[in-house]
Amino acid sequence: MRVHVPRDAAARALGADDVARALAAEAERMGLRAEIVRTGSRGMIWLEPLVEIERDGTRIAYGPVRPEDARALLSGRMEALGRVEDIPFFARQTRLTFARVGLNDPLDLAAYGATGGLAGLAAALALKPEAIVEAVRDSGLRGRGGAGFPAGIKWETVRTAPGAGKVIVCNADEGDSGSFADRMLMEGDPFLLIEGMAIAGIATGAERGIVYIRSEYPDAIATMQAAIARAESGGLLGPRLLGSGRSFGLEVRVGAGSYVCGEETALLNSLEGKRGIVRAKPPLPALSGLFGRPTLVHNVLTLAAVPFILAEGAAAYARHGLGRSRGTIPVQLAGCVARGGLFETGMGLSLGTLVDDIAGGTATGRPVKAVQVGGPLGAYFGPEHFDTPFGYEEMDGAGGILGHAGITIFDDSADMGRLARFAMEFCALESCGKCTPCRIGAVRGVETIERILEGDATAVPLLEELCDTMRDGSLCALGGFAPYPVLSALRGWPGDFGLPPANRQAAE
Amino acid sequence: MSQKGPRGPWPQATEAALDEVIVAHAGGEGAGALLPILHALQARFGHVPDGSVPRIAQALNISRAEVHGVITFYHDFRAQPPGRQVLRLCRSEACLAMGAEGIAQDVRDRLGLAWGETSADGAVTLEPVYCLGLCACAPAAMLDTRPLGRVGSDALLAALAQGATGDDGEATP
Ligand SMILES: Cc1cc2nc3c(=O)[nH]c(=O)nc-3n(C[C@H](O)[C@H](O)[C@H](O)COP(=O)(O)O)c2cc1C
Ligand code: SF4
Ligand code: FES
Numbered sequence: 001m002r003v004h005v006p007r008d009a010a011a012r013a014l015g016a017d018d019v020a021r022a023l024a025a026e027a028e029r030m031g032l033r034a035e036i037v038r039t040g041s042r043g044m045i046w047l048e049p050l051v052e053i054e055r056d057g058t059r060i061a062y063g064p065v066r067p068e069d070a071r072a073l074l075s076g077r078m079e080a081l082g083r084v085e086d087i088p089f090f091a092r093q094t095r096l097t098f099a100r101v102g103l104n105d106p107l108d109l110a111a112y113g114a115t116g117g118l119a120g121l122a123a124a125l126a127l128k129p130e131a132i133v134e135a136v137r138d139s140g141l142r143g144r145g146g147a148g149f150p151a152g153i154k155w156e157t158v159r160t161a162p163g164a165g166k167v168i169v170c171n172a173d174e175g176d177s178g179s180f181a182d183r184m185l186m187e188g189d190p191f192l193l194i195e196g197m198a199i200a201g202i203a204t205g206a207e208r209g210i211v212y213i214r215s216e217y218p219d220a221i222a223t224m225q226a227a228i229a230r231a232e233s234g235g236l237l238g239p240r241l242l243g244s245g246r247s248f249g250l251e252v253r254v255g256a257g258s259y260v261c262g263e264e265t266a267l268l269n270s271l272e273g274k275r276g277i278v279r280a281k282p283p284l285p286a287l288s289g290l291f292g293r294p295t296l297v298h299n300v301l302t303l304a305a306v307p308f309i310l311a312e313g314a315a316a317y318a319r320h321g322l323g324r325s326r327g328t329i330p331v332q333l334a335g336c337v338a339r340g341g342l343f344e345t346g347m348g349l350s351l352g353t354l355v356d357d358i359a360g361g362t363a364t365g366r367p368v369k370a371v372q373v374g375g376p377l378g379a380y381f382g383p384e385h386f387d388t389p390f391g392y393e394e395m396d397g398a399g400g401i402l403g404h405a406g407i408t409i410f411d412d413s414a415d416m417g418r419l420a421r422f423a424m425e426f427c428a429l430e431s432c433g434k435c436t437p438c439r440i441g442a443v444r445g446v447e448t449i450e451r452i453l454e455g456d457a458t459a460v461p462l463l464e465e466l467c468d469t470m471r472d473g474s475l476c477a478l479g480g481f482a483p484y485p486v487l488s489a490l491r492g493w494p495g496d497f498g499l500p501p502a503n504r505q506a507a508e
Numbered sequence: 509m510s511q512k513g514p515r516g517p518w519p520q521a522t523e524a525a526l527d528e529v530i531v532a533h534a535g536g537e538g539a540g541a542l543l544p545i546l547h548a549l550q551a552r553f554g555h556v557p558d559g560s561v562p563r564i565a566q567a568l569n570i571s572r573a574e575v576h577g578v579i580t581f582y583h584d585f586r587a588q589p590p591g592r593q594v595l596r597l598c599r600s601e602a603c604l605a606m607g608a609e610g611i612a613q614d615v616r617d618r619l620g621l622a623w624g625e626t627s628a629d630g631a632v633t634l635e636p637v638y639c640l641g642l643c644a645c646a647p648a649a650m651l652d653t654r655p656l657g658r659v660g661s662d663a664l665l666a667a668l669a670q671g672a673t674g675d676d677g678e679a680t681p
Contacts, residue, residue, distance in 0.1 A: 013642050013657030045644035177600030180641035215547075215584055216640050218513075218653040254547055256582035259638060273539030273568065275581035291537050333644060335605035340644030363606070372601055376638075408602045408643065422604065426638065 001034045002054040003027070003074075006102065008041035008187050009219040010180070014064065016049040022067035023051070026074055034074065040188020042084050042102035043342035052084065059083060089339055089358065094320055096308045096328050097301060098181075098344045101188035107226050109234040112191045118236065120307030124199045125244045127310075132203035133159055136306065138314035140326025145171055145262075145299030146374065146403045146477070148325075148392040154296060157286040158204040161294035166206035168197050169271070169290060169297045172213040172220070173255055173262035176375025178406030181330040182300035184342055186213070186220040189304075190227035194236055194250060196303035199310055201248040202241070204296055209248065212267055214255040224252050259376075259430040263476050264297040266432060277432045278476045299404070301330060322348025325391035325402075333359040335372075335408035348394075352386025355409060362411040369412045370492070372419075374403020376426050377481035379488035380416065400484060416493035420486045421449045427482035438479025441470045445486065452497050460499065463490070513652020514554060514590045514633075521557035530560065530567050539568045542578055546585055554589030590633035591626040593671050595664065596650045599636045602643030606658075611647055612636075614661040632668055 005011075005020040020036055027034035042050060042061075050063035051073065061081040062073055072078040084090050084102075104111040112118070124132050137152025158166060170193065174182040186193060197209045213221050228250050231237040239247045258276045260266050265279035268290050289295025305327065309317045318326045325347035331354055333340050338360035351371070355361070361368055370380045379400035381388070388398040395402040410419075428442035445466055451459040467483035474480040490497060519525060529552055533545045545564055549556050556579055565572045579585045597603075597612050616622060619634060626633040642648035645657030651667050659667075 009640075009655045010642050010645050010657060013648060013655035014645055048645070174641060175639065177639040178602045178643050179639075180643055183641040216637060216650070219655070220641075253543065255584075256543055256547070257584035257637075258582050270543065271540060273542030273570075273578065274574075275578055291540075335602040335643065335646060337644065342644075376601060406602075406643070408605060410605045414605065418609075419601065419604065422599075422601070426600075430638075 001032065003034050003036045004039045004052040004054065004059065005036060006041040006049060007038035007106075007219075008048075008184060009217070010045050010184075011041050011048040011050070012219070014045075014048045015066070018067045019049045019051065019065050019070070022070040023074065026070035030071070030074060032074060037105050039104060040101040040106050041184060042090065043098065043184065044087065044089055044339070045341040046337075046339050047081065050081075050084075061087070089341070089343065092358065093344050094328050094346050095344050096317065096320075097192070097304050098185065098189075098330055098342065099308075100192065101184060104189075106188050106190055106223060107230055109191060109230050109236065112189075116311070117191055117307075118195065118242065120310035121195050121198055121236070121242060123310045124202050125242060125246065129159055129203045129205065132199065132310065135309055135314045136203070139309040139317040140314075140321065140324070141302065141305055141309065141317065142325070142392065143299060144301035144305070144329070144404065145264075146176075146401070148402065151298065151302055154286055154298075155200070155203055157284065158206070158294050158296045161287050163287075163292075163294045165208075166204055166294045167290050167296070168200045168204070168206045168209035169264075169267070169295055170197055170209065170211040170300055170303055171262065171264060171267060171297055172211050172217075172300050173267060174214060174217070174300070174404070175259040175262040176404045176406055178334040178372065178375055178408035179332050179404040180334070181332050181342055181405070183217050183220050185300055185304050186217075187223050190224050191231060191236060192304050192307055193224075193300055194227060194231050196306040197250060198237065198241060198248045199306050200296055200298070200303060202246055204294075206296065207247050207249065209250045210253055210271060210290075211250065212253050212255060212261075212271065215257055221252060221254055228252065259426075260432045260476075260478055263478065267297070268295065275432070277434050280475060320346035322346070322389055322391045322394075324393060329390070329405050331390065332404075332406040333409070334406055336362045336364060336411045337409045338363055338365075347391045348389050350386060351381065351388045351390060351407075352383070354390060354407060355386060359407070359409060362409060364411050364413075366411040366413065368409060369414050370410045370416065370489075372408045372410075372485060373406070374401040375406055376423060377401065377477055377484055378403050379484040380419070380492060381488070382492050399488065401481065416489040416496035417449070417453050417498070420489040420497075421446060421453065423482055423485035423489075424449055427478060431478060435473060435475045435479060437470045437473035438475075438482075441466055441479065442482060445470070445482070449486070452499070455498055457499055460490070513654075514592065514594050516554055516589060516592055516630075518554040518589050519552065521553050521559060523559070523563070525552075526557065526560045526563055530563055534567045539570050539574070542568060542570075542575070543582075546579060546582075550585060555586040558587075588626075591630050593631065593652055593668060594633045594635060595668060596635045596637040596640075597664075598638070598640050598642070598646070598648045600639040600643075602639070603647040606646040608647040611659065611661050611664075615664055618661060618665060631672060
C-alpha cells in the first residue's frame with residue numbers, strides 16, 4: 001500500500017506534515033506495510049491535506065484529513081472522495097502543464113521519466129534549433145508572466161541574436177497576489193521546468209540558465225535546488241544532455257522581497273547585483289539582457305508548457321484555447337472562495353463559469369461582490385462582467401488584464417474603498433522610483449483616496465487625473481496599471497467611497 | 509524539507525567571520541554575487557552587519573554607496589538581528605478577502621508589537637509580507653519558513669508558542 005501525502009506549501013500550511021507523521025505512526029502501530037510518498041498537490045486546496053491511498057494501482061482520495069483521522073483512514077473507515085480524476089473540479093480540467101503535479105514524488109527522476117517526462121527534451125535533441133522555435137511559434141504559446149507576448153518571436157530573436165554566452169532566465173518571482181501556479185509547479189514537478197529550460201537552451205544556443213525565485217517561497221527554492229542536483233546526476237542537466245553533445249547548466253537565485261523585481265529588466269538588474277530598477281527598452285533583453293548578453297526571460301509557466309509542445313506537437317497545444325489565446329492556462333482561484341485551488345483549462349471559459357461554477361462562489365456562502373483578476377495591478381470586476389471570456393484580448397477589452405491568471409474572490413463584506421487605497425499604497429511601497437508619476441503619484445494617490453474616504457467628493461476628479469498621469473507617464477506596468485484596481489473600484493462601487501450612486505456617471 | 513529560519517544566538521560579526529562568508533560567495537561576473545552574499549550574511553548573522561559594507565565593496569570592486577543602495581532597496585535585508593522567531597503575516601488581497609486586516613490588528617495588539625518590531629524578550633519579530641502563494645487557503649502567514657494557512661490570531665499565537673519550544677512542525681519523511 002502506498003500513501004500519498006502532499007508536501008506542497010499550501011498542503012503543509014493546512015497540516016500535511018502532521019498528517020504524514022500521524023499516518024506513519026499509525027501504520028506502524030497497525031503493522032501495515034505502508035510506503036508514505038510526499039507528492040505535489042493535486043490543486044484542490046479546499047480539500048487539503050488530501051491523502052491518496054494506492055492499492056493495486058488504484059488511488060483513492062480522502063480529504064481534508066486531520067492527524068486524528070489516521071486510524072480510520074488506514075483501516076478503510078473514512079469516507080472517501082473517490083478517484084481524484086472523478087472529482088468534478090478535477091475532471092473538468094485540461095491538464096497539460098500540470099499533468100504530473102501531485103502524482104509523483106517531485107524529486108523522483110525515474111518516476112518523472114516513467115510518466116512522460118523527458119520526451120520533449122528527447123524530441124528537441126533530434127531537431128534543428130529552427131525547428132524547435134517553429135514548434136513553439138506554431139503552438140501559439142504566449143508569455144504567461146502577464147504581458148502575453150508570443151513566445152516563438154522571442155525565441156527567434158534570441159536564437160538569431162549575435163553575441164556569446166546567451167542565458168535563459170526563468171522568472172519565478174510570482175509577486176502577484178492571488179497567484180501560486182509557479183510555486184505549485186516548482187514544488188510539484190520541478191523537472192518539467194528544468195526540461196523546458198533545457199529545451200529553450202538548445203533552441204536558442206544558451207548553455208546556462210538561472211531560476212530567479214522569490215524569497216517568500218522557501219519550499220520552492222529548496223525543491224528546485226534539490227531537483228537541479230538530481231537532474232545533474234541524471235543527465236537532464238550538465239555537459240551531455242541525455243547523452244547528447246549538448247550542454248546546459250542551471251542555478252537558483254533568490255529574490256529579496258521586491259515586487260518590482262518581477263519586471264524582467266529589474267530582475268536582470270537584481271541578478272547583476274544592483275537595485276531592482278526598471279530599465280528602459282530598447283535594448284530588448286533578448287538582444288542585450290543579463291550583463292549585456294542575449295537573454296531569454298520567461299515566466300515559469302511559459303517554460304513549463306514547452307516540453308508538452310515538443311513531445312506532443314504544436315497542434316496538440318494550439319488545439320485548445322480561444323482566438324489568439326491558445327493552449328491552456330492554469331487559473332488560480334483564491335481569496336474568499338468555496339473551492340480554491342488550481343484549475344488548468346483551455347483559454348476562453350467565462351469569468352462567471354470560473355467563479356460561480358468551478359470555484360463555487362465564496363467561502364462564506366455570501367454573494368460575490370467583486371473579483372480581482374491578474375494580481376494587484378488587475379481590475380476589480382463585479383458580477384455584471386462575468387460573461388467576459390478568460391483570454392488576453394477579452395480581459396483587455398473588458399478594461400482589465402489577464403495577468404498571471406489569478407482570480408481573487410471577495411464576498412459582500414469587502415470594502416472597495418479600502419482595497420483601492422491598498423492598491424495605491426502597494427504601488428507606493430514597491431515603486432522602483434525611476435519615474436515621477438509612479439514614485440510621487442502613488443503617494444499622492446493614497447492621500448487623495450483618503451480624502452475621498454473622509455468625505456471630500458471634490459477629490460474624485462483629482463484622483464482620476466492622477467491615474468491618467470500614472471497610466472500615461474509610467475515606464476512599466478507597476479505605475480501604469482495601478483490605476484486599474486483603483487478606478488475600477490471607484491466606478492463600480494462608488495458607495496464604498498462614500499459617494500452617491502449618481503457619481504457613477506460623473507466618474508466615467 | 510526547507511531551510512530553517514531565524515533562531516540565534518547569532519555569532520559575533522568579526523572581520524574574519526564576515527570575510528569568510530563574503531569570500532565563500534564572491535566570484536562570478538560583475539557584482540552578480542551581491543545578493544547571494546547579502547542573503548548568506550543575513551543567514552549567518554541574522555542581519556547584514558554595517559561592518560560588512562566596505563568589505564563587500566572591496567570584494568566586488570564596487571563603491572560602498574552601491575552596496576548600501578542595494579541593501580536598502582530590498583525589503584528582506586535587516587539592519588538588526590530579528591527575534592528568535594519571525595512571524596510574517598500576509599497583507600495582500602486574497603488574505604484581505606478573508607479578514608487578514610482584523611487578524612493582523614489582533615495579533616499586533618496581543619503581542620504589543622507594531623509592524624517590524626521585535627518583542628522586548630527577543631522572542632519574536634512581526635513583519636508584513638505581500639503574498640506567500642497561499643492565497644487559496646487565506647489568510648496566510650509564515651513562521652520562519654513554516655507556512656500557515658487559514659489562520660486566526662489564536663492559531664498564530666499557538667504556533668509561536670509551539671515554535672518557541674524548537675518544534676517547527678516539520679515531518680521527517
Ligand atoms: C511590476 C511588474 C511585475 C512583474 N512580475 C512578474 C512576475 O512576478 N513573474 C513573471 O513571470 N512576470 C512578471 N512580470 C512580467 C515580466 O516583466 C515579463 O513580461 C515576463 O517575465 C516575461 O515572461 P513571459 O514572456 O513568459 O511572460 C512583471 C511585470 C511588471 C511590470
Ligand atoms: S512605473 Fe514605477 S516601478 Fe515602473 S519603472 Fe516607473 S517608477 Fe519604476
Ligand atoms: S494574498 Fe496572502 S498568500 Fe497570497
